[in-house]
Amino acid sequence: MKAAYLTHKAGAEALIFGDQATPAPKAGEVLVRVHATAITPSELDWYPTFHLASGAERPFPIVLGHEFSGVIEALGAEATGFQVGDAVYGLNDWFANGAQAEYVVAPASMLAHKPVTLDHTHAAAVPISALTAWQGLFEKARLQRGEWVLVHGAAGGVGQFVVQLAKQHGAHVIATASAANKAFLQALGADAVIDYRSTRFEKAVSNIEVVFDAVGGETLERSWSVLKPGGRLVTIAASSADSAEPRVHDAFLLVRADGGQLAEIGRRIDSDALRVMTAGAFPLQSVHVAYHHAERGGKQGKVVLEIIHQN
Numbered sequence: 001m002k003a004a005y006l007t008h009k010a011g012a013e014a015l016i017f018g019d020q021a022t023p024a025p026k027a028g029e030v031l032v033r034v035h036a037t038a039i040t041p042s043e044l045d046w047y048p049t050f051h052l053a054s055g056a057e058r059p060f061p062i063v064l065g066h067e068f069s070g071v072i073e074a075l076g077a078e079a080t081g082f083q084v085g086d087a088v089y090g091l092n093d094w095f096a097n098g099a100q101a102e103y104v105v106a107p108a109s110m111l112a113h114k115p116v117t118l119d120h121t122h123a124a125a126v127p128i129s130a131l132t133a134w135q136g137l138f139e140k141a142r143l144q145r146g147e148w149v150l151v152h153g154a155a156g157g158v159g160q161f162v163v164q165l166a167k168q169h170g171a172h173v174i175a176t177a178s179a180a181n182k183a184f185l186q187a188l189g190a191d192a193v194i195d196y197r198s199t200r201f202e203k204a205v206s207n208i209e210v211v212f213d214a215v216g217g218e219t220l221e222r223s224w225s226v227l228k229p230g231g232r233l234v235t236i237a238a239s240s241a242d243s244a245e246p247r248v249h250d251a252f253l254l255v256r257a258d259g260g261q262l263a264e265i266g267r268r269i270d271s272d273a274l275r276v277m278t279a280g281a282f283p284l285q286s287v288h289v290a291y292h293h294a295e296r297g298g299k300q301g302k303v304v305l306e307i308i309h310q311n
């Protein structure tokens, strides 16, 4: 199969487009013919990208891209819930090779049927961002109807879903973003938008029940002061994962695959309750250009790689 892959530990500029062996599904897994996969630039800094779950170094070649949309090509033993030919979207194991390739192997439990109203390109941009928003708001923060939510990084891939899901849940939503994204975020349901470049949010808001932080650093540090007593803070910034400060460590959320949640997210997309934006699509052959685009600021959503199959 064609794939983009790394032959040594390096950045996206070292990705090679070429031929690799097609993977085979093991028990409980499916083989997916990939149509699109979204880029997550920070994946190059993640521990599982260059390690196995055992702690050993991962063998090269390494294929990136753990969220995707495609069609089931083959079922491994005991893989249930899907048929060959089903259009699916979802995640695969962070420690395994990803979907910047014509085929990827994934546990069936990490997939759901693709929303019928989305093409593969848009569907590929949903799993990581929407599951992170869902798990942060509903599992970690236990958001209640009528509460006030402050969303940092609201125009980004994750933030867009946080704004929409929180609003649908009956919360009041304040978003921080660049001024250029104000109208866009209001259209998604934000009640107020703070331009983080011109206004210090802690001067503008207080008594917040839930802060959802997709930015980290000093944005996270300044956020504790706007929480009301008993308020909850969720951060997804990687720098918080191994923080020595217990409250930051406790606030950190690492998204996990969940086919059931993805199915519910898909139902909301198909009923027009959730909108999905991408920041452009590039063919897999143009992977370097795509990463360059993905690493630039000022976008609304994720950059997607499209896989054009020759047969």
Ligand SMILES: NC(=O)c1ccc[n+]([C@@H]2O[C@H](COP(=O)([O-])OP(=O)(O)OC[C@H]3O[C@@H](n4cnc5c(N)ncnc54)[C@H](OP(=O)(O)O)[C@@H]3O)[C@@H](O)[C@H]2O)c1
Pocket: 042, 128, 129, 132, 152, 153, 154, 155, 156, 157, 158, 159, 176, 177, 178, 196, 214, 215, 219, 235, 236, 237, 238, 253, 254, 255, 296, 297, 298, 299, 301, 302
């Ligand atoms: N822990 C997890 O499970 C998990 C899951 C998914 C993502 N993440 C991480 O979460 C972060 C966000 O992901 P994403 O996909 O949403 O990224 P993204 O699409 O690149 O969005 C980031 C957004 O943050 C905005 N921003 C930057 N500085 C800001 C500030 N000081 N205040 C408010 N907004 C600011 C950017 O706006 P401008 O471009 O206008 O500056 C951009 O809209 C990334 O670091 C990603 O690696 C973690």
